[in-house]
Amino acid sequence: MSDVAFAVVDVETTGLSSAFGDRVCEVAIVRVQGEEQPTSFTSLVNPGRPLSPGAAAVNGITPEMLATAPTFSDIAAEVSRQLEDCLFVAHNAPFDLGFLAAEFQRLGTPLPVTHVIDTLALARRYYAFARNNLGAVAEALHIPYLQRHRALQDAEVTWRVFSTMSRDLIETRRATFADFLTPAAALLQPVGDEVASLPPLLSEALTNHLSLEIHYVTQTQVVSIRRVDPLAIVPNRDTLYLRAYCHLRRDERTFRLDRITQMRIVKARADS
Template identity: 45%
Template structure:
């Protein structure tokens, strides 16, 4: 039978293991796989050829078949692979090959170059035929990077040149599978069995999708900035998180080595994932804080909305420094340069300020933390915990200065702009006013669609995020109103 006609190519060779010291339990059943397809999108393109090399104690077996993709092959792909529409017209469909392919890959480590591509296509094809396909997957691109970190490039053509692999037919399924198999055999020339085993173990310890979650949702996740939402049985999110690499971060949640029982319980409950793209890290941080407050997911605590946020306002009256509580209903909250500390309740604010006063020998009466008794000094001055401003022993000016020094590191930064601003990040514009996040729009759109909605309350989390980010984004800030 001529090579690459409709059908199979089947070769049996003596068993050959390049690193025989590796435990058979981990690497005794391997499948080196390559596919040719009609394009690069696993959910819409289809397979045109499959090549599999099975390696186990019995030997090495090669198998390949053309596949009728049930759709036209684009001219560019025909030119690249040499597989034409005429060649696959009478080939079996994947549905007709599914049982056979499944048997060849069952209980084997699935090894491919850029394995996410081949694995994704097969997973989608198997899904269409009602098969569940979840093999242990080993990517030889990642393996090459781990074992040969001194090299910048690890594509298949580079490996052919670097390791002097013998090319039979490039861009054909079995020919490329043979190159991957050859690369595997070359590993033992430069690395010990222990080093290879360790690298393989690390790459195979990849997280797997929870049983309730359709793994295709994970495959659709991009490796970019964004926010992800985990859902359970209903439409209320269990957890919302931000990521600089959505795919990597979500997979980390599903690691078999969970860092906590909470993480493990979350993994077991997830049934659906949604994600929102962000232009960069700042956009992801702002969107996460906004969504957590609006949707109140059960597993998020730190970014949940607090009904009461208050701060101490420092007032100077008749030459004396006094304290008064201000909350976010105050129109000047976020603008006033004399606000100190952020607290989730008036009780906590009062307790914290009394502790600060005691630590710095400040007068509770003078600060307004307790009622002044006519003609009488505060109790703390009698036990030497106040330096006696209330009794005339300390000059008011000195007490004022000590109050300001004690509180200085708690001072809130006043909003440094006359009105709303936009912060450019990529093609997006994040709109902020007085430490409140108004939303993100395309940088070409009119920001008044957000600023016209009116003033929003000071947001503690946005404040903390922007305190770090504003200095580094100075060149990207656009003043929107005055």
């Protein structure tokens, strides 16, 4: 793989759905090729809209930090240059790729990405980690991960995860480099097909019928901890909701995704 150039990407966003108007608020790209010293590009991005409570709680980015940041149109040419002629690598690639594609679409510019390597997909396909979010995978592979949910640190850890995985898969499991690749077009889902770009834990819970413990910010700004059984993602105007069975209320409830600040998988549901 020494002749292959990689662009390892992470974005932080105002919410979970580019299809419903959420925007990139931070981007990082780490370029790696062979034995050359990796280079990096990172920038906060003024999204032109508020961060959701959930996003702000996760990434720690504040409105004050974004007020003087460049807009995406200001940095689009540099982002394009960083991605050009590289394989796009990300953890939960449909999420990062989808948000960047939406930003480039707003500018009427094609996204210069043809093939993608998704370390989340590799984790699910080849390994049996207890959890598949980036932090859990890094921990399982003994990779230090100090500052989470900021774009540059996440991109750097993603590169270490991919380096470790690819070496293991090629040397011990007879995988080929071609096994890692997915056409970018296959990951860019049509508007309305949101499950592929959800946070990994939520996607995993929906797919495998698992229970979640969520920290949910109510309309009165109180954080409520709930155990829920996710049932479906429901779009309503410009917002996505999680429909789930709530063990506290003993009934089905809907939760705004942009108000969920934390989540963890609890166990398999009783009905699975």
